[in-house]
Amino acid sequence: MLNWIARDRVATLLLVTIAVLLAVGAAAPGFLAPSTATMIWSNGLVLMLIALGVFPVILTRNIDVSGGSVLGLSAVTLGLSLNAGFAMPVAIALTLGAGLAAGAVNGVLVAVLGVPSIVATLGTLGLFRGVMLIATGGEWIEELPETLKALGAKSIGGLSVMGLCTMVVIVAVWAFLRARRGRWVMVVGDNRAAARHLGLPVKRIEFLAFVWGGGMAALAGITFAAQIGFVPNQAGTGIELRAIAALVLGGISLLGGVGTVAGVVIGVIFFTSIDTALVFLKIPAYWNDLIGGAMLLTVLLIDGRLRIALEARDRAARYHRGEAPTPQSKTLEDAA
Amino acid sequence: MKPTLAELVSVSKNYGPVAVLKGVDFSVRKGEVHALLGGNGAGKSTLMKILAGLVPATGGQVQIGGAALSPATPAQAQAMGLYLVPQEAHIFPNQSVLENVCxxxxxxxxxxxxxxxxxxxxMGVTLRLETKAATLEIADRQIVEILRGLIRDAKVLILDEPTSALTPHEVDTLFTRMKSLRESGHGLVFISHKLHELRAVSDRITVLRDGFVVHSAEMAQSTDAEILAAMSPGVTALNDRVEGKIVSEEKVLQLSHLSxxxxxxxxxxxxRGEVLGLTGVVGAGRTELAETLVGLRPRSGGEVLLEGRPFHATKPSDAVKQGIVHLSEDRQQYGLFLEAPLYWNTSSFVYHRLPFFLRPGREQTRFETYRKSLGIKCASADQPVNSLSGGNQQKVLLSKCLAAEPKLLILDEPTRGVDVGARNDIYRIIEDLAAAGTSVIVISSDFDEVVRLSDRIAVMxxxxLAGELPAGASTDAIGQLAFESKETTHA
Structure with missing residues (x-):
């Protein structure tokens, strides 16, 4: 049991999430209901989409902190084009195009021009927000059509259209990572030089990861606008860091090459569950950040400690047979 | 004549104004092992990278299987049947062996x-396909690289110093593999610094120096002296050991039942003043013993006396302060500050003795003394270490150790990846140190080197501890001790 938990971050997190939900259920009757589940899901949609967008970027050992601004830019594109009288499909296509273009800018900066990804996306974080503010003249976009809001409202089986879209995306990413080319994304982050040596199109893979990140941020922007019905200036501010925190919590290594879709999903659900639970516990909303941060640190610390304990045990077992040390993994792991 | 599988015709390569290769011709035929030799910085690796499409050539033609390599990318070279097994295996640590290969x-x-x-x-090896690559030993990583070449149906395999991390036993198995590949019609390029290894498997030899081919002939018709003279004029052989050295009876370090x-x-x-050779196969516990001694690993039992007083280092700085200095086998990772100037590296063991405000002038003077006494070839004390060749990097490391004025110096694989000329220099430095009263423990997998250097040989x-041998023991005697007990534990 201990082994299983320590070897699998996703399992730890799943258990902690369930424990937290049960504890909140005990304190606030009526929390443990199917309606809460759909609520957590829909509350977490925007974060989920941003996280799914950053996920491949982090797998390639890059990072994208411009997600929040791309979300804002896309939402504004959607709002402006709808209010200018474009039909819904056209507006959505324009929005996705804006997101993909923003992602392509990041991709060109990192993969083609060789700017370190943290620097490049910190730059575009400000840049895209600026473009968005200029486009709106600093005004909020309100009075979005009902057809858009319908996308965010519960329709089929308690889920919204965007909720279903997100599920499709999750399944698609899962299937992709199991495919041959999906593996390429993982190995570029694992050892870039080796990937190049084996003839993989490393730069193209990095570029496409950023483009994907932009596309997902655009989907998040559509979801955001549909759910709240207007686009404020600060739409999406800070969400990229929450997404990265959720990914780390879900066991995705910032050093690249390690991570699962299950980890992404559970990491996001954990964060959203905490926020939702606080509402049920009638704790004022301004406590959210403190409690979320504390929970993040707690889970990471427990997980880290478990891992260290397990490694120490493995190490002791390996050297215990001093008479015949297994050649397996010896010098290298120490050197690593 | 056998058909040519891959060919480089008057290839040249410039990095900016510096010419690394100047019109080099090179070819690999079907069913032959072609040895490529040259000092550090002679251009061997660059030449092979050009052949493998990793680096574009400035001039000349690259042909694989009779067709020009175009576009010059690794993917294209692999598609045309050529695979380069690099010196450091390129491994994806978080993927399985199978994924790594495929x-x-x-x-x-x-x-x-x-x-x-x-x-x-x-290939006659045991390797589980599901094993995570991070846990593989260096030798197994090389196997993974060779498998990559074979699964791609490579007709030409380039092996860049495949033996530098292997023990003699593993080298033998690798040679058997290479011979069977040759029999099945593959063409191999074999790069190594060790002449006797090249002689054991190669059919032809090409020697590079300063970007030119200085010797190219059948292996059987080239004498060692010819080859060495071509490689570095002035060096005809490794200097022999000075006989009749008398070692002091004074004990500097005593280990009793250390675990x-x-x-x-x-x-x-x-x-005092003794060179102790500590040898054995990889995994025998030599490196671990050294690392435990200087406090990098926990000690589980036993006693250590340094000059008669109990010694127990819990962290490396304890050891340095008391006069035991350890040089790791992995110089890139644990030894050098690669981007830092040379003189910073020389001072790096003694920072605790430097004044609050650093005096770069004095540090440079210190580096200058070592540059002269060790023969470090560099342009200035300010250049970063990674701009030096492997042999000179190793000398910078030695200068760092000497700056700490050790009583006992532990050198782990001091000549790995170092060419013959620099190897001679390092041997001389070790001998001078011992003559000046410093005790030296040399850890090495190269039995010839151990015999060459040691006043006494301990085999693990x-x-x-499998046994101790006096100075001048034969490599066979060492091999027997090193492998014998390995077999018994496996039985």
């Missing part, structure tokens, strides 16, 4: 499972 192939890894299994069996991670019950003595096997 990444980049046109189908998913599972489609190749049975073929990879078959190849592993044919720790990977070794048990080691009792040893090191005298399977974590135990």
């Amino acid at each position: 990444i980049g192939l046109p189908q998913a890894a599972s489609a190749y499972r049975s073929r990879v299994k078959d190849l592993i069996a044919r 720790g991670e990977g070794f048990v019950d080691i009792s040893l003595e090191v005298h 096997a399977g974590g135990h």
